[in-house]
Amino acid sequence: MKTLVIGTGGREHALALALSRDPGEVEVHAAPGNPGIAEVATLHDVDPLDGAAVADLAVRLGVDLVVVGPEAPLVAGVADVVRERGIAVFGPSRDAARIEGSKAFAKEVMAAADVPTALARVCTTPEQVADALDAFGAPYVVKDDGLAAGKGVVVTDDRQAALDHAAGCEQVLVEEFLDGPEVSLFALTDGTTVYPLQPAQDFKRLGDGDAGPNTGGMGAYTPLPWAPDGLVEEVLERVLQPTVDHLAASGTPFSGLLYAGLALTSRGVRVVEFNARFGDPETQALLRLLDSPLGPLLRAAAVGTLADVEPPRWRAGAAVAVVMASRGYPASSHRGDVITGADALDAREDVDVVHAGTALDGDGRLVTDGGRVLAVTAVGGDLEEARTKAYSGVSSIDFPGAQWRTDIARAAARD
Template identity: 55%
Template sequence: MKILVLGSGAREHAIITSLLSERAGHEITAAPGNAGIAADVPTVALDANDPEVVAGYALDHDIELVVIGPEAPLVAGVADAVRTRGIPTFGPGQQAAQLEGSKAFAKRIMDAAGVPTGRAVQATSLLEAEQALDAFGAPYVVKADGLAAGKGVLVTHDREAAVAHASRWLTQGGVLVEEFLEGKEVSLFFLSDGHTVLPLTPAQDYKRLGDGDTGPNTGGMGAYSPLPWLAEDAVDEITATVAEPTVRQLAEEQTPFIGLLYCGLIVTPKGIRVIEFNARFGDPETQVVLPRLATPLSALLFAAATGALAGVPRPEFRADAAVTLVLASEGYPEAPVTGRPLTGLDAAAAVEGAHVLHAATGADAASGALIATGGRVLSVVALGDSFGEARSRAYEAMGRIGLEGGQYRTDIAARV
């Protein structure tokens, strides 16, 4: 199959790695990709957020499946433009992508569908935000209503910090003030063709920058899968109470959700609650979910894109434990230092059971050497018969990589 994968992160590298592992002769192109992806498949420098550019490229090159990785192209309507040309597309249309693009839209859909979630107040002024903060009390939870690259959520006991966060994001739209939910977090992905949903396997990510869940929120600093502590019937419960009602509600509103529904959940003393929805594969959870997938990924993506999930068996997963560690640049997330050389990647990939997925990497214009070009630079992924083995391999591999000022957490999956 001729497949176009849009995106340039470790998530897209994980998707491409999974597709290549099928050894099915797929012709895969990535746009725009990164240095690591370019070493595996051809890349093309097109604007992945431009609907007409992407649709034109897919038509001109006889693409049979377009897989949209990041959220920005979805919110920009890229899936609509490609799908209307008759090309199977894995990714929701612009309206359905508002599940991620607007926290207020997501809350409305959850309310209409009867999906269990926390209480929230949409604020369009600082006064409304402060009133909601005082009504809910500490810990305070403030979320930017729109896309914020994983940096729009603040959870804090500091009221002044909460007010400042609300003030910042109010200049770019509304904010949501939510009640604080306490418990263990779960990320669960669902494939959807607009009507049928199929669950993948649960994972847990680490959003705080530092060990012990300290420091600022990030796009994610690591993850692991499966979740031994999660109840055996939890996936079925989430399917029935969260994914199916949400997809059904969107279908009733004539905005079918076709693609990957990311459910960010928390297991509270009162039951499972939704923290957030995303409209695409999560990063870094994808890096630990896809290496455990035994069912061919291409068949699942194509079935979702063509409305054929009802005839597809539930995806199967290997028993291996998977751990991923994210290497970030100095100064991340506020002001990452870029342009520094990366070393030791071949040595890291030589560790048994480990591999490296690139995110913000590129080639130095003068020397051609590999350099870091952004905040989250790469993911080290390792599999093992146990979490102890997977963690050991992951940290051994990470220890072989050199990046001046590079930072990563040392406690990923330590408590499993």
């Protein structure tokens, strides 16, 4: 099977790693990729937002499947252009990807499909925002309606901070605050059949104890020993399948990866958000425990035959991913700092260094090239063992200004 992965980040590296580990004849390409992806795939210098260029590359390579990783190309309609050339694509159409590209659209879908979620108001003026904040009260939840790389949400008790965030956005959603722990539940779908994956949890705030600003994600782990029994079945029945069925009935069938961010509130499960692609860094942990070949699942979702493929199987044990970010993140990022120690972990079968914001400098040295630089992902017999391995890996990697959380999966491992 010949696959082309589109994107540059940690999610794409995790996907390329998993595809390269599939049994049988496997050939992985990536565009444009990063230095870590280059270890398991052939890289091609193509703009991931240029649908025609991506389609031309896929035709030239003769690939069996294109996997569009990031949200921006999906919202831009790259998958549509590739499909028009007769090539199987894992990833939703431009119209279906609006479920992530517009939070207002996602709320409309949830209302129509009777999916439980937070009450919200769509606001375009300061006066509307102020009224909504007063109606819902603190903690204030303000979400940029469009794509914001995981950093468009503010949850705060500071009313002025909520107003300031809204002022920087064209359109926002002001929502009621949802109490309770959050869970990420991904699902593969071909527009009809839905296969949920194993639940995971990510850590959005920059600092330990969920302090500091929101980020794209500072770490993740799976499984969740504290998750209630029957959670996956409930979410499939009440959230995932109704959403997929509604989109199909509306003429915008969704195929690819549907991500449900959930809050387990005192009133039951509520959807915080939908995404139209694999989440980062949960993907790093989840794919490390996947026991099924990834390629056949993705291709079946792309061509409408998911029901003919066995549902995903999972290895015993646990996986923990810890993100290392560059100095200044998330307000800014630093490029060009030399990274040392990553190569020494490559020989470890139970640890992966998943590259996100990395590059090679003129001397061939690995350097930082973005906010979230890499994630150390480890597997173990349980969460405590996986944590120990992941943080041991983090301690062996160094670059100036490196920052990371020390509490990823700590509370769950102690339960």
